[in-house]
Amino acid sequence: MEENINVVLCWHMHQPHYRDALDGTYHLPWVYLHAIKDYSDMAHHLETCPEARVVVNFAPVLLEQLSDYGAQMRAWLKDGNKTYDPLLNLVAGATPVSSSTDERADIIAACQRAFAPTMIEPYPAFRTLVNIANGLYVNGDLDVVRVNYLSSQFFTDLLVWYHLAWLGSSIKKNDFRVSRLMTRKNNFTPVDQALLMEVLAETVENIIPRYRGLMEEGRIELSMTPYGHPIVPLLLDFSSMHEIQPDAPCPLHREYPGGEERVDWHMQHGFEVFEEHFGIRPAGVWLSEGAISSASIEMLDKWEVRWTASGEGVWHNSCNASSNGKKYLEHKNGLYAPIEHDANDCVVFFRDDGLSDLIGFEYKSWDPEDAAADFCGHLHNIRTYFGKDASKRVVSIILDGENAWEYYPDNGYTFLQTLYQKISADPYLNMTTFNTLLVNKQECERVKLDTIVPGSWVLGSFSTWIGEQDKNAAWDMLVDAKDCFDRSVEAAELSEQKLHETREQLAVCEGSDWFWWFGDLNPAGSVRDFDQLFRRHLVRLYQMLERVPPQILKSPLSHGGGNVENAGTMRRN
Secondary structure: OOEEEEEEEEEEEOOOOOOOOOOOEEOOOOOHHHHHHHHHHHHHHHOOOOOOOOOEOOOOHHHHHHHHHHHHHHHHHHHOOOOOOHHHHHHHOOOOOOHHHHHHHHHHHOOOOOOHHHHOOOOHHHHHHHHHHHHEEEEEEEEEEHHHHOOOHHHHHHHHHHHHHOOOHHHHHHHHHHHHHHOOOOOHHHHHHHHHHHHHHHHHHHHHHHHHHHHHHOOOEEOOOOOOOOOOOHHOOHHHHOOOOOOOOOOOOOOOOOHHHHHHHHHHHHHHHHHHHHHHOOOOEEEOOOOOHHHHHHHHHHHHHHHOEEOHHHHHHHHHHOOOOOHHHHHHHHHHHOEOOOOOOOOEEEEHHHHHHHHHHHHHHHHHHHHHHHHHHHHHHHHHHHHHHHHOEEEEEEEOOOOOOHHHHHHHHHHHHHHHHHHHHOOOEEEEEHHHHHHOOOOOOEEEEOOOOOOOOOOOOOOOOOOOOOHHHHHHHHHHHHHHHHHHHOOOOOHHHHHHHHHHHHHHHHOHHHHHOOOOOOOOOHHHHHHHHHHHHHHHHHOOOOOOOOOOHHOOOOOOOOOOOOHHHOOOO
């Protein structure tokens, strides 16, 4: 009798805190744009394939922003209250298009923040508008005379089309209001703008209820990341970087002060936010960036977390370092099993980097049917290798649930529909979730390792976040702010409410994304955006502590200049 093999697809949904703590505005629109495109489409694929089973991981700081956007959009539609997002106000007509050349240039730039081959070129009316806008530049500068020839209607049309392009394929295919707007092509009226805002508001408002409904029907498992998406092993111990980066320089500060207490805060507050939105406490926690260490797994035990996960690089390094681990490296046979570390109760699943990267980077240029068939073929090859023991194994595919689809035609619609249908209908592929595997009586065969080498799902190290000049400088800025926070707490200077608010602000500053973008690897524009927002978050933290922010926070920290794959939002292994 042929055995089936367990397959877990885990989609990680996460955006950092984009709302500027100084002026209250959303400086980057990625939360609502990914909501109307990716979070919506990903829910649709699950809703239309009832047999599919997946894990969906949410960062609590993203859940809060989704709720905030939904409330703001509804308030605009109901009472005409402006939102805190400048781009949304422009497309809604709440803010009129300015005659300022600089502000018009900002609109032109904002409306091209998309992968042109899949999000601009397929729409002739949008493409024409973009071509006209780009024709206004002379030697890289916007020609003042030319831009003033354009009416405000031109910019309204450009804004509406940008948002139509960002809408998920499931919405474009099924919402008659969107079809009506796309058929109109141009000369959009205030009524059209209000109609578009209604679509956007409904979509964003329904994201969390849709995933909660799927969870309550038993069709998905929901898990979470600690509240602000910090790199937990680094908060616990900077020196953990040296296991894989022995020669990399450390920040000037040798440790993050009170790191264990901060990790506990991110866990506790993360659970509170998660339960507020989904009504349950999750069984699993995807530590930010799949970054784990022995100390972080012990911490998860303290919080009675049943499972966590990381990348193949960490698994490989841990097998090499464990007294009994080298035998599991042959043909990667130990990769496809839950890992137990010493006496810890929390088990670790490790992603198949190759299969995960096929979805994240390769299949975008394939025929969708061929890509789905190829992926299933790889799963069958693994199943065949394990033979009669296949049912005791699990193949873990873990990747971003939002960043890959921009590079697929039609937002990956046909690929994901086909992939879910093929896997869920295949009698030899058991589409399941991590927690289901752990609670079933016939659970997967576990592998014990006596050593977990610290690292993340990116290259098996922490090099994306520490060990480079700009990244280290950011850590030193953060540690200085944390020292200031600690002194205020010790002096009992903050009321209970102010202390809670300040802890939340500190958590935003501790997020992993700021460190991800710093350095020479990433595009200059993205580095500039994240650099500025990070420093403004720190400035606000000092203000909340009633301290004068250091002068260094006024100067750019990092400049970037690289040209990495997928605009730097994802890393290939």
